[in-house]
Amino acid sequence: MSHAQQPVPDTAMTFADVADLVRDDLAAVDEEIRRQLHSDVALIDQVAQYIIASGGKRLRPLLVVVAAHACGYTGRDHIKAAAIIEFIHTATLLHDDVVDASALRRGQETANTVWGNEASVLVGDFLYSRAFQMMVQIDSMRVMQILADATNMIAEGEVLQLVNCHDPDTTEEQYLRVIQRKTAKLFEAGVQIAGVLAELGDEVEDQLARYGRHLGTAFQLIDDLLDYSASPEELGKNIGDDLSEGKPTLPLIYAMRTGNAAQAGLMREAVENGGLDLIREVMAVIESTGALQYTAGRARNEAEAAEASLEAIPDSAYRRGLSALARLSVERSY
Numbered sequence: 001m002s003h004a005q006q007p008v009p010d011t012a013m014t015f016a017d018v019a020d021l022v023r024d025d026l027a028a029v030d031e032e033i034r035r036q037l038h039s040d041v042a043l044i045d046q047v048a049q050y051i052i053a054s055g056g057k058r059l060r061p062l063l064v065v066v067a068a069h070a071c072g073y074t075g076r077d078h079i080k081a082a083a084i085i086e087f088i089h090t091a092t093l094l095h096d097d098v099v100d101a102s103a104l105r106r107g108q109e110t111a112n113t114v115w116g117n118e119a120s121v122l123v124g125d126f127l128y129s130r131a132f133q134m135m136v137q138i139d140s141m142r143v144m145q146i147l148a149d150a151t152n153m154i155a156e157g158e159v160l161q162l163v164n165c166h167d168p169d170t171t172e173e174q175y176l177r178v179i180q181r182k183t184a185k186l187f188e189a190g191v192q193i194a195g196v197l198a199e200l201g202d203e204v205e206d207q208l209a210r211y212g213r214h215l216g217t218a219f220q221l222i223d224d225l226l227d228y229s230a231s232p233e234e235l236g237k238n239i240g241d242d243l244s245e246g247k248p249t250l251p252l253i254y255a256m257r258t259g260n261a262a263q264a265g266l267m268r269e270a271v272e273n274g275g276l277d278l279i280r281e282v283m284a285v286i287e288s289t290g291a292l293q294y295t296a297g298r299a300r301n302e303a304e305a306a307e308a309s310l311e312a313i314p315d316s317a318y319r320r321g322l323s324a325l326a327r328l329s330v331e332r333s334y
Contacts, residue, residue: 013324015057018066021321025065025079026058032083036130047111047123051090054108059219060085063325064190067208070310070318071198077138078197084147085190087131092154092186094124099162100245142196150189157181166246168268172253176217183223184216191215191322204312211309211322218302219329224249225295226334228286243282246274250298251291252282258289299330 019026037048061082068078096102097110098117104110112120128151135144160178164170191212195205227242228251242249248256248271256267263285270278286292306326313319 015328018321018324019062021317022065022069028079029061029082032079033086036083036134043119044123044126047115047119051094051111060089060186060190064194066318066321067191067194068197070313070316070322071194071200073198075197078194080134080138081193084131084134085186087127088151089186091124091127094120143193146189146192150185153181153185164248166272166274168248168256168271170248170253175250175253179217179220183220184213187216188212207309207312211306214302214306214309215326215329218299221250221295221299222330222332225251225292228283229292240276240279243270243279244274244276246271250295251286254294255286255289255291259285303327303330
């Protein structure tokens with residue numbers, strides 16, 4: 001049940017305020033995650049517990065349960081759906097960190113650093129397959145279709161990102177295609193499933209999907225901005241990680257496009273070679289071209305589009321919570 005208090009305007013709601021609307025549901029999601037993580041294979045238990053317990057914002061499961069309440073859903077399948085979304089997300093993190101050879105996530109060592117690449121990949125596979133077992137338990141062909149399509153599209157996004165790595169000719173359009181698949185699609189799927197469970201019809205389902213897609217895009221744009229602006233303590237990883245991996249994210253793409261010939265040449269060299277040898281020079285070009293402000297502006301546009309997509313949902317504390325989450329996604333510093 002909800003613990004909603006006096007209405008709080010969505011412009012004043014914090015992340016904690018939104019979570020408080022559904023605190024019992026979030027506790028149930030945590031319990032479901034821990035129950036479904038269990039395996040007789042000790043290494044699976046160790047790695048899975050490590051990555052799940054390492055924190056993170058748990059934004060995706062929060063979106064699922066708040067959206068379910070906003071749609072007037074009164075069943076319990078949204079709890080399982082939220083856990084599924086978190087499992088798929090966590091599996092992608094395990095695989096991402098291996099592909100990127102990352103050593104730090106959320107301020108602590110990555111699973112691949114602690115247990116090795118082989119264990120990380122295989123436990124990621126376990127989480128994917130467990131998520132599909134849980135989908136069957138919901139017993140909705142539509143839910144399975146949405147999640148199967150989303151999982152496949154995420155994999156496509158990962159491959160597209162790999163193709164773009166070290167390619168300074170990557171366009172803004174190509175970059176957005178990656179993040180819409182790699183990040184936004186799971187946001188979209190989670191919120192859309194809430195509409196499916198509530199049986200509100202195709203139109204509302206489409207509006208919710210649009211909200212999730214725009215919110216997920218805004219969230220990733222801010223993530224990519226923070227890679228060049230937040231402190232390592234705030235971000236929980238090393239500044240310039242994207243550059244070191246040769247990932248042409250929007251701040252780099254914009255700086256390359258708008259800088260003078262010397263600046264563009266420097267940025268091309270940095271993307272082609274990866275590494276952090278040119279990090280100071282790159283940061284200076286990003287600063288002088290206004291690339292961070294441009295990226296923040298694109299993120300705000302996406303957040304506003306997300307909020308506009310909620311018009312089909314009746315007003316309630318939960319709808320205001322969804323609106324607040326769109327705003328908060330672009331106001332964060334980590």
